[in-house]
Every structure is written in C-alpha cells, then in structure tokens.
Amino acid sequence: SQQGEEDPQALSIQEGENATMNCSYKTSINNLQWYRQNSGRGLVHLILIRSNEREKHSGRLRVTLDTSKKSSSLLITASRTADTASYFCATPLPFNAGGTSYGKLTFGQGTILTVHP
C-alpha cells in the first residue's frame, strides 16, 4: 500500500496565483520530501522537512508538516508557467534488512499542476 497520498490529483491555476498541494501518510516518519517531475523527465528534489520541523521555506516554496495529522502541504507562491509539472511527496518507510532499519522512500501518485499564462 502507498505511504503517501497527494491531494488534489490535478490543479489548474493562472500565472501569479498560489498553488497548494497536500500529502497524507500512514506511518511515523523521520522526514518528508517533495519532488517535481516535468513531463517525460526525471524527478528533481525540491525540499526535505524533518519530523521535528513544522515549516520550511525555499525560494517561492513553503512546506509545512503536521505529524499529529500525518500530513504535509506544499505551497508555491506567485506561480509561473514554468512551475507546470507533477509534484510528488515521498516518505521513508522503515523496514528491516538483516536486523538493521533502513528507510526506503515511497512515493505518492502525485499532483499534476498546470499554470496557465
């Protein structure tokens, strides 16, 4: 089963507007990450927020994390047409291999963001 689920599945906005995407997860985590994927390309890491952080900023990006609700949000302010892409949240899913705990990343299905000129 998927660890992270993004909402909405698709988002369409006008250039200059803000875009908010949400991610919910199921198990305890030590960090949560957001990635962007342009059509037909690889994923690009945007931001990582640790479980002891509540908010983090990077340029026009703001990420929040609420561990009590097991949810995170990604806000893109003053959107541009170049922000058009799919956005994924990823969380480490603890598992044991040979008695040692490792954090395999699991990805949600993503939010498709379209920014119109």
Add this chain to the structure above:
Amino acid sequence: DGGITQSPKYLFRKEGQNVTLSCEQNLNHDAMYWYRQDPGQGLRLIYYSQIVNDFQKGDIAEGYSVSREKKESFPLTVTSAQKNPTAFYLCASSNWVRVGETQYFGPGTRLLVL
C-alpha cells in the same frame, strides 16, 4: 538530472527479448535504485543496492534483474518474464539508504514493446 545518466532515452523490445537499461552516476553515492513509472502513477521500486556486489528486491522485482559490479553503475535487465514492460524507468542514487536520504534521479528511459 544531476550527475546521473541513463541510456538509451527510448528502448524498443521485441517479444521474448531481454533488454538492458544503463544507469551511471558520478556523485560517489553508495546507494542506487531502479523505479518503474506507469502513466499517471507514482514510482514503484524495482531493485535497490546499498553497496557494490549487493542488491535487494523492491516491490515489483519479478521479471527484472540487476547487477552492481561497480559503485558508479547499476544496470537493469528487463527479461522476457516481464509480461508488461512498457513503462518509464527511472534510476536514482543517494548517499545512503538508511533513514531515507534525498535521492537524485536520472532523466529516465522509456521502454516500448514492438
């Protein structure tokens, strides 16, 4: 796309044929991964490797094989046993798989069946 290269960009497979996708990284990362992405879907882990000469199955390893003979290289073979291979394949690497480190992705290989 960082310091990870994948080749080819497009790959065509005939029925019953094995094909190999290349992944090379110059980031000096210990861990490498292979993911499969179907249209409109997220990523599913096929195989991962923490160190040279070691690799582990992911969630959908059936019909795939890998090797890790060099730290820089992690090729993926899609065997004839994989009945539905058409997908976008992404390779990634990270410093260490423990505690879910940031992963760096290659540009992907799109595999199509003739």
